[in-house]
Structures are given as C-alpha cells and as structure tokens.
Amino acid sequence: MRAIVENLYAQQQMLLQPKPASKEQTACIQQLREKIPVQILGHFDRLIAQGRRGVALVRRGICGECHLRISSGTVASLVRPKDVYVCDNCGRYLLLAPDETITPAESAAPVTPPARKTRKKPVAAAG
Numbered sequence: 001m002r003a004i005v006e007n008l009y010a011q012q013q014m015l016l017q018p019k020p021a022s023k024e025q026t027a028c029i030q031q032l033r034e035k036i037p038v039q040i041l042g043h044f045d046r047l048i049a050q051g052r053r054g055v056a057l058v059r060r061g062i063c064g065e066c067h068l069r070i071s072s073g074t075v076a077s078l079v080r081p082k083d084v085y086v087c088d089n090c091g092r093y094l095l096l097a098p099d100e101t102i103t104p105a106e107s108a109a110p111v112t113p114p115a116r117k118t119r120k121k122p123v124a125a126a127g
C-alpha cells in the first residue's frame with residue numbers, strides 16, 4: 001500500500017515543479033497513474049487542481065502540510081501500511097518521510113510525557 005502513496009508523491013514532485021513536466025516526465029506520470037486506484041487518484045487530483053499538495057510527508061508524527069500531530073496509531077501504521085491513510089485535518093495522503101526511521105516498537109514505547117500545565121488545586125476543606 002505504501003507504494004501507492006509513493007507513486008502519488010513521485011507524481012506530485014513532477015507536477016508541482018516550477019517548469020512544466022517534460023515529455024519523459026509526462027510519460028512517467030502516466031505510468032504511475034495506472035498503478036493507482038481511481039478513487040485515490042480522484043482525491044489527489046482535486047488537491048493538485050487547487051494548487052495544493054496531495055501527499056504530505058510525516059516527520060516526528062507531524063503532518064508536513066498542516067503541521068498538526070497525527071495519532072500515534074496512524075504513524076505506527078505508516079511504517080508498514082496495509083491501507084492508504086489521510087490526514088484527519090487536511091485530508092492529504094500521508095507518507096512517512098524517507099529519512100524518518102520509526103520502528104513499531106519505538107513508536108509504541110512511551111515517550112517522556114509532556115509537562116502538565118494545569119496544576120491541581122489543593123483540595124479545600126469543605127465548609
């Protein structure tokens with residue numbers, strides 16, 4: 001499944017470059033599209049038509065497009081995807097960044113919990 005999103009990403013890189021795609025690239029894009037299911041292409045094409053990216057790279061559990069945190073369950077699934085995942089917030093297809101090395105064990109391990117801002121008030125004696 002990862003291959004589908006990787007194909008989309010390769011296509012995106014050629015579509016969003018400053019100059020129009022060369023003949024070779026157009027042929028390459030066509031080949032990539034043949035490997036991608038129609039519904040997935042439809043959603044991707046809509047985003048591209050709006051001048052947006054269709055695929056967001058995920059780094060450190062953060063969506064590369066909207067910069068919001070992705071659920072750790074989804075990030076863990078991206079390591080060995082059985083499905084295609086989209087960002088809950090911006091709707092882009094999610095692809096784990098190539099330089100991102102999360103192992104399922106690592107992502108499941110508890111990371112240092114964030115400091116709590118809300119301080120518990122001392123329990124006042126009822127009266």
Ligand SMILES: [Zn+2]
Binds near residue numbers: 063064091
């Ligand atoms: Zn997003």
